[in-house]
Amino acid sequence: MLVSEVIGALEQSLGEPEHGKYEGVISGDVSIRLTGIATCAQPSMAVLKQCVAKNCNLIIVDGHPFYTYSPDWGAKNVREIVDASEVGKAKAAYIAKHQLVIVRFTSAFAQRFPAVAAEALAMACGFDELTVSDSKPFVVTKVSKQSFDSLARVVAVNTKTTGIRLIAKPELTVSKVAIGTGMLSPADIAGMLSDPDVDAVIGGEVVEWEGGPYFEDVIGSGRKAGLMLLGFASSREPMADSLASWVAEVVADASVTTVHDIDPIHAV
């Protein structure tokens, strides 16, 4: 089977989407023969090395190997800056040497399956009875009444997060959690708190002049709620398994390997 045939099948299952600026085929020659498929969240160097060791030459990624997650963020010439950097050059050389084809469907996948990333994270956190909406990028679950910090500890341990950050009063008690992933904007947070019973919000990161102060003002305005930030990578890591399930369903006659990386951030 050719790599291009797999990519074609995956695109077809997503309704032949128009790829975003930093999406589609990121690297490699799609006309080569497939040796194996891997999926991952962040295509870090450690992940790429694992893919090579497992003889997978097609990698379906959630993040971007050259750190350009979305055109909505960062400098317009960010790719040029990265390409000219020491790390960018070394990574590109490694990808070329091992003839890795890296493909990214992140926004099309999110459009087709809005809640999948949040579901994957919620399951990784240890939550099982989830309220899932077909149109919302977050899920909600009830937990036994407990302190916010106690819940945060469970979430950090279950997701192997080493750099979790909290915005909450230590004495806060929680019983209903909204789980999202990646970057949470003020609008995202407002959506997750639209259920007045939600008292804990989980996400990846916030802009510290946007979502961060918004949540401070959520608390300042009298709402008894707390925010748990796992870090961008840690919150998206379970997506690797969701991508693998999707690819395996679409390309039934190929084996799909999930490759994970550890949380890159350590708390002091």
Added chain:
Amino acid sequence: MSESTNYPINRRQFLFHSVLSGLLLASPGLARAAQPLTALAIVERIKQACAAQGITWAEQTADTFKLGEPNTPVTGVISTFSATIDVMQRAVKQGANFIISHEPIFYNHFDDTTELAARKDPVYLSKVRFAKANNLVVWRFHDHFHRLKPEPVTTALYQRLGWDQLPSEGQGFSRSFTHPPITLKQLAELFAKQFPSGSVRYVGDPDQQVANVSLTSHSIGGVISAFKVSDAGVSAEVREWDSVEYTRDATELGMDKGLVLIAHERGEQYGMKHIVPWLSSVINELPVTFIDSHEPFRTLKV
């Protein structure tokens, strides 16, 4: 840790000024005679003081009035990193009604409230209600603040660390320091202690030796530049999908680079404390008080 600085007016003088302002507001005759200082007049003075430093006021700038009526007579001035509802409440308790905030009030760089108003955001509405009820005026001082000489954030930061005594190259945010040998983890711990912060994090090998260190901007470009001249960068907020991932890869590639992450608020708020004497020299009739906007985050060690 809460930190509040009142300069150069002491508590007794502060009370005197508050009572005087109250009298002026209550007595139109007196007010006319003494011309109570308005928020607008204060901002004009700040603009003049910037001009005296050769800073041309930009036409497109985030430094505008965000809340309240600019012609409001001012009872006291607050300098703070972020005018959160909590900071606004503490300003009211102190009897001050004019807040100079470094960061946005409405959660985006230009404080565009269109979306917030359209969705009747309860947090936004609550903040506006509180400001109106307490006659607060909030003005932002960001773009031109960073152009003051010397640049306040880095001046305060380097002084706090004692780094202004270290050999260095460059200026302001683009300054790299030769540091006595320290590990990456120890460097992160240094920031946690000096600022003080409960949310410092780092990316890289904790035992990596650091002999040169630079501050970085919020962007991946800043991190890449820092790594060209230093073993470690320190940033008061980055985007994790780029700067953290870049550092993770640098480590995996054996480049011995590390990144220390401190909260934006910790990294920059001391600049707003640092300019209180300067603001006081511009606004000498009224107390100028620094309010610590408090570190929003804390980490959980598991």
